[in-house]
Amino acid sequence: MAEQIEEVPAELIQTRVYELHPNKTMRKVLDEACDYRRYCWNQGLALWNEMYKARKAIKSSLASDPKKLTEEQKVLLKEKPSPSERRVRNMLVADKKDWQYTQSARILQLAISDLGKAWNNFFDKAQPGWGKPKFRSKREARQGFKSDRSKIKDGILYLERARRSSVPKDQWCGFKLSEKPLSYKFGVVSYFKEKGRYYVAIPYKIKAEDVKLPDKTGKATAVDVNVGHFDYTGGRVNVLPKRLDRIYKKIKHYQRQLVKKQVKNGEAACESENYLKTKAKLQACYRKASN
Structure with missing residues (x-):
């Protein structure tokens, strides 16, 4: 019999957490981004719950046998589709207010993406510990948001700036990290605030051959x-x-x-x-x- 060879992943994810020391202007930017992420999550969750309840009510009122549905009932089901990440995201984007364009569009995209994952985990029977997604409160000890457009240049972390941002370009600056960052590529960056301090979690994609194991x-x-x-x-x-x-x-x-x-x-x-x-x-x- 041929020996089974264990497959080693090409890349390993290693997350590093750094403390940020932003100035007054960038501190306001981070606070507004945290508030906007919470707003997007709550708006998406409210819309998701509304669509889910409407769909469930229509299904319960219709015939139990889907093959016997009339054309009017089929049209009614199309008008009230089941909620999904794509539908909720598109509806929120279409209903954007003017002030929302001062924030990065990726905050809304990533917030609804996390909301979709939370609903999938809730309905997954293999993960019984997951509860129903809840609304976020501004009184929670930890506030944060995510960004997939952040860059590191010369050891400085730069956050994406929206085109209609209220902060001028000459006042938009990067963040000096508490430790020297790694030179590897990274994925979605998480910014968060706890007890008046600001942090960032960077998931580096480290090559498997670069991981050094201790000698036996x-x-x-x-x-x-x-x-x-x-x-x-x-x-x-x-x-x-x-x-x-x-x-x-x-x-x-x-x-x-x-x-x-x-x-x-x-x-x-x-x-x-x-x-x-x-x-x-x-x-x-x-x-x-x-x-």
């Missing part, structure tokens, strides 16, 4: 994994720095403060300024711990 020694070792360290045959390796202990103590302290405010004042506590300040401190500690 032919020796075996035993590993005992713990939360803060792991023991192996040669000794112990501590993986958590001491600074994390102080951060975790602050997290416990802020969590107790928030719980006390909720117990004392109920739902009204979530709208107070002191509650929001404490919540912001808690989120900052979580960011430090994750970093």
Whole structure:
């Protein structure tokens, strides 16, 4: 029998996350792009739900046997087609407002593409964990958008500028990345904002032959994994720095403060300024711990 040879992919996707430090003008550009992406998602989801409910109502009112449908019923089904990524996208593009042309058209395209994938995952029985797509809120901790027209030149990341953008060309500048970028090609770039800071996730397409694997020694070792360290045959390796202990103590302290405010004042506590300040401190500690 011939031996089975494992196929190695020609390209591997390796995503790197960089922190951005935009100026005041580009910070406004990123915020508006995040808002526009959320707007496109919510508009697309509302239209999708409307088309789905109308189609479902028509089907339930018609005859159960599709072969016995009359011509009028067939015309009615054509007037109310089932929702799809292409139909929803085309309807949103046709109904564009004037202010939408100040933003990149790719934001709308990629938002509806993600919405179509979310619906496919929801109806896929092999993926029972996927829930129904939900509307996005501006109060969510993470806001972002995607772009497939971003470029890296001389280590600077440049975002696509819409033709009717309100920002002049001489004020439109690139972003300096927190680390030196790789020299490989990349796919769709994700920009996102968390706790007042801006980040970008770049999926590099690395060739399989460029991936360096560690040399095999032919020796075996035993590993005992713990939360803060792991023991192996040669000794112990501590993986958590001491600074994390102080951060975790602050997290416990802020969590107790928030719980006390909720117990004392109920739902009204979530709208107070002191509650929001404490919540912001808690989120900052979580960011430090994750970093």
